[in-house]
Amino acid sequence: MLTKRIIPCLDVKEGRTVKGVNFENIRDAGDPVELGSFYAQQGADELVFLDITATNEKRKTLRELVSRVARHINIPFTVGGGISSVEDVVALLQNGADKISVNTSAFKSPQLINELAKEFGSQCVVLAIDTRQEADGNWYVYLNGGRVKTEADCFRWAKEGVDRGAGEILLTSMNHDGTKKGFAVDITLQLASLSVPVIASGGGGTMEHFTDVFRQGKADAALAASIFHYKEIGIPALKQYLQQQGIVVRWESNENFIC
Secondary structure, rough: OOOOOEEEEEEEEOEEEEEEOOOOEEEEEEEEHHHHHHHHOOOOOOOOEEEEEOOOOOOOOOOHHHHHHHHOOOOOOOEOOOOHHHHHHHHHHHHOOOOOEOOOHHHHHOHHHHHHHHOOOOEEEEEEEEEEEEEOEEEEEEEOOOOOOEEEEEHHHHHHHHHOOOEEEEEEOOOOOOOOOOHHHHHHHHHOOOOOEEEEEEOOHHHHHHHHHHOOOOOEEEEEEEHHHHOOOOOOHHHHHHHHHHHHOOOOOOOOOOO
């Protein structure tokens, strides 16, 4: 049985880790290099770095900062934000990324997914989807860091992305983001029917929420930010709890890792 993964997320703006609620009311959460190093020592399975304003500001990802974070961790490292070409991915991989995450650029030019999968392999390509459930009950895709609504259905876009070569989906519910009221189990379960791993993001606030998204949502991984940044839940304690609930995790920490 595959182990379930716990993934802290560094949402980065102007060189600092930040966090908000429902993609708004952003506040500072610390230095990304220090946080990344801490999470690697705590036993995080992977680390995600999202340059959350790169696309909206029409610029490339903060490569130098990516390189600094990468030098201080020993776990798989996914980087997203402002990626729109093979050349962008080459630069990030050269600066320490293991996988890349594409969102707005892939939606606007879906062929980009095919190109990246062909060049680097599907295991390198994570399709990030920001989605919101509207009053009609449907989940719609949002772009540009949640600023632009589309009429695209979340599941259909996820399926197209997988068909084009995406090897993993990072699913963020804007309704749940930062609320700490639980993950979007229903839409996570729907996407889990696809042939690639799904990372659930948005809403993790208690240890029970992680149990729910793994058991009921069939997620392969759960991503969270503020509860880890502000030390409301520790990764070792969370993994021990999950193991006690019968959920298979790799829960030993990397305390002997020296940066």
